[in-house]
Amino acid sequence: MSLDTATVRRVANLARLRLDDAEVEKLQAEINGILGWIEQLQAVETDGVEPMAGGSPNPVALPWRADAVTDGGQADAVLRNAPDREGEYFGVPKVVE
């Protein structure tokens, strides 16, 4: 499977990455190289194999904590690293006209 320029642009769009034409061309070649190499996985017989989703070698049920509020009221700590804030909110460009 080989990606064309339009597909690279579509994926960049999904990933919210602004790419210039030179980057698109470079990434297209690199990604196609990597995908070509990954293609060998198709040769592995995997019928009936349960996919391994997590990283644990001894899968156990993940614990659940009680569905209760455990903290809060830390707006200043939460906002301290924000590039822009307005009062107790993150500041962003106007979203709704």
Added chain:
Amino acid sequence: MNGTELTIAEGLRALDKREISAVELTQAHLAGIAALNPRLNAYITVAGEAALEQARASDARRGRGEAGALDGIPLGIKDLFCTEGLRTTAASKILGEFTPPYESTVSAQLKRDGAVFLGKLNLDEFAMGSSNTTSAFGPVENPWSRANDPSKRLVPGGSSGGSAAAVAARIAMGATATDTGGSIRQPAAFCGIAGIKPTYGRCSRFGIVAFASSLDQAGPVARSVEDCAILLRSMSGFDPKDSTSANLPVPDFAAACGRGVKGLRIGVPAEYTLPGLAPEIDALWQQGLDWLRQQGAEIVPISLPHTKYALPTYYVVAPAEASSNLARYDGVRYGLRVAERDSDLRDLYERTRAAGFGAEVKRRIMIGTYVLSAGYYDAYYLKAQKVRALIARDFTQAWETVDAIVTPATPSAAFPMDEKQDDPVTMYLNDVFTVTANLAGLPGLAVPAGLDGQGLPLGLQVIGRPFDEETVFAVGAAIERAANFTAKPQVMA
């Protein structure tokens, strides 16, 4: 007493006997950092004042008889661990001046036990790399160099290149590191030190900047296997803030280092004999197996038939998880923001991410986004998860006949910083021996075992059963004793 030459175990004894103080130990390391860091670039941030303050508090605790398990030991912290009040960069521009309002569980536990933090160590951007050349804060230099070409600057490996270089150069007694595909073991091997990636779930991932959540594990690097064991004990343990952390008791790993290997069955996987493997790597491997045989272990040939699919599996799973994890860097809540006067929110996202991420990170986000996208998910991502299950099953079957597996740690010694790295797949092959342990969630230890013809360190790897780090330490310490690795890098404090 030369404080920078001590191992952690020796340092703790010297502190206990009042032969050295935590302040003296910290000052010696800060002096070493001042002298060597301009060249090595191992530290992104040096926290000298805070370190001295912690050292003074440590000396006071020891004076009161309240010293913890690591009290007064100066460590470096990989700049992927969030440290409260101390800038954390992940070696990326996109985090800007991010200063965490909270502490990672692993670093909090090291603090609890009295460790002194010298500063934050360089790495590949978001831990994506095997050479520490993708850092937005510049590359790290390996303190070792080739005997016949000492001016050629070599990479320290990656992604924990700053951690490994600092420990090898004696400007940290030990360091935290993380390993997603080999990022503890490969740099440890390149820098002639020890490092262990424990079982997935042994250390909490809370507060560690996420790369690939089903593969990431924290672990220590240090100059001896015993030092790694001492550090890992402090770093490990159940954490309710990480639902994948294992609720199991933490053994005394250091005690296991002296167990010996008598009667242990050591597996040698046929598939790790790669075509074109450097003869000196193969010779070192055979030497390591001989050492273990001489100490009473039985060497057992085994097969891990899906080994050749491990790297391509990894390069589907890791970028997929990374593309998802790195979606959080949006220029809104923390870190860098890049926008034009008339930017809308989407343009802000796209400009911020374009300016903030480096080339390797963008490449992996693109691959991850593609393999997770509609129409390709089953062919790539689901397929890779199934092959991953087969790779894990290979190991489960091996544990029926062996207690540990020994392989080379890397397919080569450290390579030059200026070596052409424009083919990503060639660079990815650095992790060929290490990535299987991440996919299967198993513990893997790298131990320095010898030098190549150029005088560069080479390491062996010990892989163990899930949560059986103790056997891994026993085998690693046995190799270390036999190898008697006393060579030192050219650049050190």
